[in-house]
Every structure is written in structure tokens, then in C-alpha cells.
Amino acid sequence: MMTKRNRIKAVFLLLCCLITYGAAAFFQPSSVQAQENESVESAEIKPSELYARSAVLMDAESGRILFAKNGREEMPMASTTKIMTCILALEKGDLAEPVSVSQEAASQPEVKLGMKNGQKFYLKDLLYSLMLESHNDSAVAIAEHVGGSVQGFADMMNRKAKELGCDSTYFITPSGLDAQDENGIHHTTAEDLARIMKYCIMDSPKKDQFLEITRTDTYTFADCDGAGSYSCNNHNAFLKMMEGALSGKTGFTADAGYCYVGALQRDDRTFITALLACGWPNNKGYKWSDTRKLMTYGIDNYFYTEISPQLPQKTIKVKNGFAGGFPQKEPVEAEVKIGGGTRRILMKQTEELETEINLPEEISAPVKEGDRLGELTYSLDGRVIAVYPVFAAEDISLRSFSACTSYITDQFLVTKKTKR
Helix, strand or coil: CCCHHHHHHHHHHHHHHHHHHHHHHHCCCHHHHHHHHHCCCCCCCCHHHCCCCEEEEEECCCCCEEEEECCCCCECCHHHHHHHHHHHHHHHCCCCCEEECCHHHHCCCCCCCCCCCCCEEEHHHHHHHHHHHCCHHHHHHHHHHHHCCHHHHHHHHHHHHHHCCCCCCECCCCCCCCCEECCEECEECHHHHHHHHHHHHHHCCCHHHHHHHHCCCEEEECCCCCCCCEEEECCCHHHHCCCCEEEEEEEEECCCEEEEEEEEEECCEEEEEEEECCCCCCCCCHHHHHHHHHHHHHHHHCEEEEECCCCCCCEEEEECEECCCCCCCCCEEEEEEECCCCEEEEECCCCCCEEEEECCCEEECCECCCCEEEEEEEEECCEEEEEEEEEECCCEEECCHHHHHHHHHHHHHHHHHHHC
């Protein structure tokens, strides 16, 4: 049985332990707590958490895919097609030119502006009709004006897609209505659609005009004769959904379901989301839920990291080289330097860059300063992010017979002068 003295001693020891533990927790350095908080990242998105059958999140600056769910699956894309129609019209057309409406354009199905055969509109006005209200008759009128015909414009669209590296995209219509010909159906992939949007907002010489049109809330115009009054309202709800929303285009057909491609800029980071087959009626809001989820994931997890190229190997052996002094048979060492400066890469804290040096162990003389000898490559997830050229930093001449005799002659003259 525990005596009174032992009980008091046990209680005293227990109190000491509690005080010690509590003090340690209370006085834990704030820097340690901060480090723990900084290491916490948003949970990874699981493909099953998205409504879309196909989806990607892209870094708009580099074109790197940050997240994908069936990102390379070929699917119809409805009116998201119109971003290509718009950018081609901006690049190839004159916004001040009148566009004549054909019977084919006037007979397009809903959604449409309601133009009539023989009517004329300015190209600029039809682009607002195309992108804000997604009018199909405006799409055909634009295509016929810029490409000569719908087929001619489709050829232009497909050539542009190939130029952008969109090898899994095939355009038949300028509107995105479901269509099929001998080459297949009108289709793209989420990756290709994001790549086209990247071009529209980042790379095209007409990117500012594209952004201006797609960010406009309302637009009113008349035809070239001043007749009629047409009002267009922007149906891209994403523009008011998240801070930094830049642009986007909705789409829907029976085959494609609800589709969306949009862009957001936050703290100098630009993200693009592309969704295909994101629900059918009555699930019109699925695309907004998926877009918000993907954009938030990008904002919370991806930040710019600067890389400054460094070479562990500073010299390279030059066979039969001569850099002054006594000509030797052994290779001389030539200094090398790396080209390019600091770059920034959008990446997660948990990601690590891989480096690969492609530089021969030995080269043959002669070598001129500035000769490209190899390269230093940075990769992320198997994708090349940056390539830095490696150059010779000095001249190395060839160890020839004349170089050897010249050295011997110089040494003989020096010795002769010294003796005198």
C-alpha cells in the first residue's frame, strides 16, 4: 500500500511532467510552426471529383499541363470552337469591312442573331455576336467572309490547329455544331482546346482584341445600313465568379454536352481550364463547379520558382589543342560558359527539377570562343522546361607543326638574347 509520503511524491512528479510538457508546447518556436504551416498544400484533385469526362488545367505561360483527366481523349467541343473562329477572323480579316449575309448563314439553327439573306454587318460587330451570344449565323457569315466559304475557313482552322501542335483536333464548322464528314467528326481534346486558348490570350498578335471582345459585358450595334438594333450579353458567368477571370467560352450540343474553356490571372500566374462533356441538361452548373475547383487548385498549389543555370563541369578537354606554352600531346583544358539568364518556372513545392548535361568529354581543336559545345536541360515530369546552351569561353588553336616550330623558335631567340 502506498504511504502518504509516496502519494505526495507521485503527485509532485506528475505535476512536474505536466508543467514541463505544457511549457514545451507553449514555448515552441513560432518559426517551426510557420514551417509546418508552409508545408501544407491543398489536397490533390482526383479525377472522380470532377463532373467533366475530360478536363485539363494548364499553365498558360509555358503550356505545361498541371492536371489532366482524360486530357487527350477526342471529343466534340460545341461552341468552344468559336475561340478559333474569332482569333482567325481577327488575324485574317479587317474589322471595318462589311460582311454580306448568305442564305446559308441566315438559315443556321438557334442560337442565332436573326440576320437575313443579303443583309450586311461589320465584321467587328459580328465578332461580339459570335463570342458573347454564341450566334451560329454570325459564325457562318464570318467564315464565308474570311475564308471564302465554310469549307475554306475550316481548312484555315485546321491549318492553324496544326501550327499550334493540336494534332488531335479536327474542325468542320466555324460554330461547333455537331458535324461529321469523310474524315470523322468535329472534335478536339481538352489539352488541344486549352492550347488554342493559350494562343488566343498569350501568343496571338491579336490577343488584346480577343480579350477585349470576350470580356465585354454588353454590346449593341446595327447593320451597315443603320437598320435594326442588336444587343448582345456576355453569357460567360466565370468572368464574375472568381477574381482575375480573364476570358472564356461556353458551349453545348446534344453530342458534346456542356463544355467550357476559360482563363484566369492571379498574382502574375495565368491558368487555363478546358472541360469537355461536363454534364447534360439539367446540369448546366457542373462546368462552373469544375472550373472553380481546378482554378483554385492551381492558385493554391503552383508558384513561380527561379532557376539560374550552373555547370558542375567548368572545363572540357580539347584534343590536339594548343593554348600557349610548351606544345604537349595531352589534351588541353578549355573553359566553358553557359548562355541564357535566370528563368522562372511554375511548379509545386513538392516537385523537383531534373537536370541533364549534354556535353562531350573531349572535342578536337581548333575551338573558337562562342562555339556551341552542348546544352544543359531542365525537365519536370519528363517534359523539357528549359534548355541552356553551353559555349566555349576561350579560343584553343590547333597544335600543328607550325605552332610547335614557332614555339621552339621563340624560345631559341629568348635564350639567345639572355646569353648576350
